[in-house]
Amino acid sequence: MKKMLTVLLVLLCSAALFAGGSAESSKTAATGYKDTITVGQGADVTSFDPHIGKETPAVAVTNHIFDTLVDTDPVTGEVVPQNAEKWQVVSPTSYRFFIRKGLTLHNGVVLDAVDVKFSLDRAIAS
Structure with a gap:
């Protein structure tokens, strides 16, 4: 009896998995x-x-939402342009x-x- 219940439970779980997967697959195939x-x-x-959000999860998300003036090349570590096309060191x-x-x-x-200055001033004040 216990073996029969186990087999029945496995079959029900398998059917539920296949039913959920086929509905998603047909949606993907259709669209x-x-x-x-x-x-x-x-x-x-x-x-x-x-x-405000400076911890790793917040930075991981906001990096996909907001751009910065410059970025760092992940391979070379070099500072590269992002919203700034170039920059000069004045002092x-x-x-x-x-x-x-x-x-x-x-x-x-x-x-x-003006927008960039506003954002920088806001970051400094935070």
Whole structure:
């Protein structure tokens, strides 16, 4: 009797797995794409504000949402342009950044030096 219940339970679980998989597969086949990506992390994101959420999970997420003036090449470790097309070292404590043309904010407004200054001032105040 115990063996029969175990076999029945295994068959039910298998049927549930195949039913769930076939529905998802037919959706993917019908539309050609999936509209959801699920990513697991070891901890919750405390803030989507890059000036507040500084722990690893928050940085991992906000790096995919926000751009910066420069970035670091993961292979060479060299500082490379991102929103800045180039920069000049004016003094040991002063840099001049040249913003790439044609960049827009989420609302369609063209990114300019005033926006960058606002973000830097906000980061310093945080």
